[in-house]
Amino acid sequence: MDPIQRVATREVYRNNWMTVREDAIRRADGSDGIYGVVDKPTYALVIPLDGDRLHLVEQFRYPLGMRRWEFPQGTAPDLAETPPVELAQRELREETGLRASAFTELGMLDVAPGLASQRGHVYLATGLTEGAPERELEEQDMRTAWFSRTEVEKMISTGEISDAQTVAAYTLLLLHERR
Numbered sequence: 001m002d003p004i005q006r007v008a009t010r011e012v013y014r015n016n017w018m019t020v021r022e023d024a025i026r027r028a029d030g031s032d033g034i035y036g037v038v039d040k041p042t043y044a045l046v047i048p049l050d051g052d053r054l055h056l057v058e059q060f061r062y063p064l065g066m067r068r069w070e071f072p073q074g075t076a077p078d079l080a081e082t083p084p085v086e087l088a089q090r091e092l093r094e095e096t097g098l099r100a101s102a103f104t105e106l107g108m109l110d111v112a113p114g115l116a117s118q119r120g121h122v123y124l125a126t127g128l129t130e131g132a133p134e135r136e137l138e139e140q141d142m143r144t145a146w147f148s149r150t151e152v153e154k155m156i157s158t159g160e161i162s163d164a165q166t167v168a169a170y171t172l173l174l175l176h177e178r179r
Contacts, residue, residue: 003028004035012036016077040118044088045073045109045169048098048125054152055128056161057095059142069155070163071170072096073120084121092125094134096144101127106172109165122169124176 008024019039026032048055048071058069072095076087085103092098104124111118135142147155152170155161 007032017075036115038112038116038118040111040116041075041077042084042087043073043075043111043118043120044084044091045071045120045122045165046088046092046100046103046125047071047106047123047169047173048092048096048100048128049173050126050128050146052148053146054149055096055098055144055146056152056166057142057144059139068163069161070166073165075118085123088121088123088125093131094136095139095142097131097133098125098128099131100125101129104176106169106176109168109172111165120165122172124173 005026006023007026009021011019011021013020017040021037021039023035023037024032025035055072056069057072058067060066061068072091074087074091074095076082076090082090085105088103089100092100102125104126106122106124109120109122111120133142133144152161156167156170161167
């Protein structure tokens, strides 16, 4: 039995990308409480690797009010039942124009498990060929570039890369390579 039981729920907000709900809960000791939860579809994050080079995207992140470098990643609410590897292929092609001959799943990430239900699959993409990006309207300001591992690690340590999913995915890559 779960230590927290949902006794009621109500939708507070919805758009094409997310739903916010408020759940009335009962704890194991019988006390009542509430949880605010952001529901978003599962996403895929792709680490494009060519030798010592990693391909990153930079875009304006509206909630932060700044541009950020990160690995290609995203979701498709209209394609919520899409297998994660297909979502990874789509995100890589859309954001960078790259196509990969091999995708290796490195692990799973929980974005913010204290407030969101969203989970993400992390893939390593290799055997890359270049093509034209197929960006969505929200991605039209996106830039892409290749960086060496040394540059990426420096960008992480200086905070130039601060996207938690990108930092965690890079850790999964390092652990994968140790096996």
